[in-house]
Amino acid sequence: MSDGATDATGGTGATGGTGATEVGVPAYPVASFDDPHLLPLAKNPRRAEAVVAVFLVLGILGVAAYGALYWVGGQTQWEGVFLGGGLFCIGFGLSAWGKYLLPQGPFVEQRHPMASPEEDRKAMTSAIVDRGGIVVKRRGFLGGLLGAGMGIFGVVAAFPLIRSLGPVPGKTLDRTNWRAGSRLVDFTGRPVSVHDLEVGGALTVFPEGYLDSEQDQAMDQTMLIRAGSADIVTRPGRETWGPEGYLAFSKVCTHAGCPVGLYEEQTQQLLCPCHQSLFDVLDGAVPVFGPAPRPLPQLPLVVDADGWLRAQSGYDQPVGPGFWERS
Amino acid sequence: MIDEGLRWMDDRLGISKGGRSFLDKIFPDHWSFLLGEIALYSFVVLVATGIFLTLYFVPSAQQIVYHGAYAPLRGTKVSEAYASTLNISFGVRSGLVIRQMHHWAADVFLGAIAVHMIRIFFTGAYRKPRELNWIVGVTLLTLGIVNGFLGYSLPDDLISGTGLRIAYSIILSIPLVGSYLAFFLFGGAFPGNGSIIPRMFILHVLILPVIIGGLIAAHLGLLVRQKHTQFPGKGRTEDNVVGSPMFPTFMAKTTGFLFMVTGVLWALGGLVQINPIWQFGPYVPYKISYAVQPDWYMGWLDGALRIMPSWEFTGFGHTIPLEIFLPAVLFPGLTFGLFYAWPFIEAKLTHDRAVHHLLDRPRDRPKRTAIGAAALAFYFVLFCASSTDVLANFFQVSLNIVLWSFRFLVFIVPIVAGLVTYRICLDMAGVPGIGKRKRALVVVRSAEGEYETIPSEPRPGDEHEELPPMPVPVAIEGEDDSEELETAGAGEGIRRVPRRP
């Protein structure tokens, strides 16, 4: 701070300078050194100063310790303690300095209404309305052309911006890769034979040849469960869908599409952990609890001559959550 | 030196007058004004740590075999996004601290915005002339939530990938255009053709932060233009602002606060584990983790999805998955729509079109306070509903009971909370001097044997006697002679000019 000021700016330091705006409030208020507003808030400034100093020193130590720790290789938790603690201490010291050792005030500032005088508002409105009116009145036709140009540009610009982002849905959501005769394979691509699962076992399966793309996996994933055949409720038309106690259901939750991954053998239920929908495995995977609206679609199975499990056909309906085009 | 520099600038930009009054800007001293600052400084931390993270993160869904520092996952097929996030956590010095700090800062950012907004609501700070700033604030909250979700989804781990799958289904649920929107966004059926991660990345690190930064600038610009609100009190009127000046007092305090917020976030990043993606594993479309839980600010939506009954509409050859569309599209739409409209709704109901700079005390506006409490209760119940499974486990009751309780609680709790709050406000309004701190209530017995409760006298030295406010002095006059003034630290940071004759 340069004392002996070369400051000769007019008005500085002079009470009631040129720019007085409030009656009785000088534009450049001056206080004297002994004004109580300038005294610190702390009752015991010496002590406050000591406290601030202690925190600043702690801060310096913490930050420096972090630097040293980084140098020797770092350790997550100690890094947190040193730099976090160090920064906090510096901040606390500075804040305390600001609160307890700077002029206590309080100081005041006047507000001025936001609203402009009425004539200014009128001028603004007429500048827009009147000047703009000239354009519309005299050159309305050109204005229309300009508007049309902008409008068409807006629509055309949407093509590269939106249309190119991805393919249109078409029938993608209605179909999976399951076909009549698709062999069931596990996630390594190994075909599943009728002897692979014990009663009570479950396995995620895919149609053979469609393991490579995540998109295919997401749509085709199917839960193969070997439920004991005794209690299975067979719906009309599905009599042959579950050979040897095997049942296969789409693994895509009909609620919001999470994998229905948890098979509880005791209750014979499939649980979706996302929002806790429960599906009854023995009764066509109808939802018995939670927000899922529809049963999981069932994949009709057949055992071929060599004992491999195959699909009799694809799913008879779109898998997964609902969407507008789903009928 | 300083004088020369200022002259140089002033010759070119004419900054003296505006700059000086900016230094004089008054900030009211009230703790609740710090909430917005926490949000602001968390944003600063988010940007700083975010820049660090972009130096190492690879926004790509390309599948590679992991060969990094984290031994248990070596040899696993993972995406480059996941592998690079592991590398930040285990291969880059201080990387884990900064990654966790970034995550914590996002949670604190949104938490601070929410609490700040609650403060604004209950004190009526959004009334004329500040409706615009309320709108900017609500937009910041919305964009903050969206950007938080995007960032959470970037590492391509099993939990965030599942969250993304749900988000896809939510978009899919929109009638008429849902499947098109979802396909355009993801580049095909979920998980798309690998473009969602780079797309989320550019939104997360450039587009949304730029918009958020611009809106924060607008938020603060409006605040400077319109000046702060303040609580009623000694010398505080509708025509002034009382507090500390920008320079040096507020600057010292707020810079200190920036350091404190940064320090706390850094310590959280180092000490409190968050989002350990190596435990979740990489995203695989047919795998699911048992504990699926979003970040806290998505909890209310998750809860709404969970307790919504399974009403799907089918007919006319179409399906509308109301069980998703209502809780996850319409409901948040309504929520933010209501937030935006609230200042105007209130003005309509109260016919109050006056300009307000003095804040309300919540108890003096029992109806507004009751509505606010009910709304808070409502969202809190939804938030709790996102843990139905945890609660069922904890209390050893069936999921069914928990679910049905929430379906009722979500209506009952807000009504009760609103009514109780209303009652409390009325009761508090009837007792003079209630709510002031540092005064014990004493029961006195009058000569007639009547008992009465009155606030005790303040103990001597207990209460800080505030001086009447004065304008910020530009210059300090007088001799800087006394040792005791120096001791008292007076005049620190304030320019001293020699007394004029």
Ligand code: FES
């Ligand atoms: S996604 Fe399965 S319950 Fe919501």
